[in-house]
Amino acid sequence: MNEKYPYRLITNKEVTYLQFSLWEKEDKLVHGFTTRHGGVSTGILASLNLGFNRGDDKEKVYENYQRVCKALEVECSSLVLSKQVHETHIEKVTEEEKGNGFNRPNKWESVDGLYTRTKGVTLVTHFADCVPLFFYAPGYDIVGMAHAGWRGTVGQIGRKMVELWVEKECIPLSAIQVAIGPSIGPCCFEVDKEVADIFKAVFGEEDFIQNTSKEQKYNIDLWACNKQVLMNCGILEHNIVVSKLCTCCHDNLFFSHRKTKGQRGTLGGFMALKD
Numbered sequence: 001m002n003e004k005y006p007y008r009l010i011t012n013k014e015v016t017y018l019q020f021s022l023w024e025k026e027d028k029l030v031h032g033f034t035t036r037h038g039g040v041s042t043g044i045l046a047s048l049n050l051g052f053n054r055g056d057d058k059e060k061v062y063e064n065y066q067r068v069c070k071a072l073e074v075e076c077s078s079l080v081l082s083k084q085v086h087e088t089h090i091e092k093v094t095e096e097e098k099g100n101g102f103n104r105p106n107k108w109e110s111v112d113g114l115y116t117r118t119k120g121v122t123l124v125t126h127f128a129d130c131v132p133l134f135f136y137a138p139g140y141d142i143v144g145m146a147h148a149g150w151r152g153t154v155g156q157i158g159r160k161m162v163e164l165w166v167e168k169e170c171i172p173l174s175a176i177q178v179a180i181g182p183s184i185g186p187c188c189f190e191v192d193k194e195v196a197d198i199f200k201a202v203f204g205e206e207d208f209i210q211n212t213s214k215e216q217k218y219n220i221d222l223w224a225c226n227k228q229v230l231m232n233c234g235i236l237e238h239n240i241v242v243s244k245l246c247t248c249c250h251d252n253l254f255f256s257h258r259k260t261k262g263q264r265g266t267l268g269g270f271m272a273l274k275d
């Protein structure tokens, strides 16, 4: 694994997206995390907005998805969108869910994580500062994605995915690899004492929950929190990669909810097993 360059930015058919170096040679795997570049949306949504709930024209959002699908070489009809509500429910999906939340109504009320063992089903999760967790086990035909905002992080959604894979899918712990994608970093994720206390109740007194120079304010490193959750449930450290890219610092590249006080588009995480 290349620690120094854990990811690479790729521009393909206009769309710029990020891929993890860890998986660049995995020819059975499709994965990507979009940036704001390569779409047709305008204004605060410029240009690759993947959220249907951001006040964008539906047609533009569909065109944006079409461009991403072309770049990643997946069919738009294979997309399965989750229903993210900052909880920790995870669904296993198959052929049956294709199109969910995309060209047919979202059948779920609360789904912050998806996984599949079915080839040709493309998992889609949405972000704008929250932490994207990408799961893969080379050789086992399984992919998963989770949306870990601060609530999903303290709710340990990463652990839930690992437990499902190990207990229900019989995947060996040592085979599971996890990539932690771009999100708000410790540099920009400042919270009040009440939120910091919730983190301390789960993680204890850790240096990734830092008192700032301001009274009653804390900076939290969500990447370190999620890495700790994964290591505590037995994922090997060399199987965890952290992109260490802050969406709030790099708002020219990513949509950031905090930076824009909510005036932003939506980024997408994509994963599939090739047909």
Ligand SMILES: [Zn+2]
Pocket (backbone or CB within 6 Å): 184, 185, 186, 187, 188, 189, 246, 247, 248, 249, 250
């Ligand atoms: Zn930052």
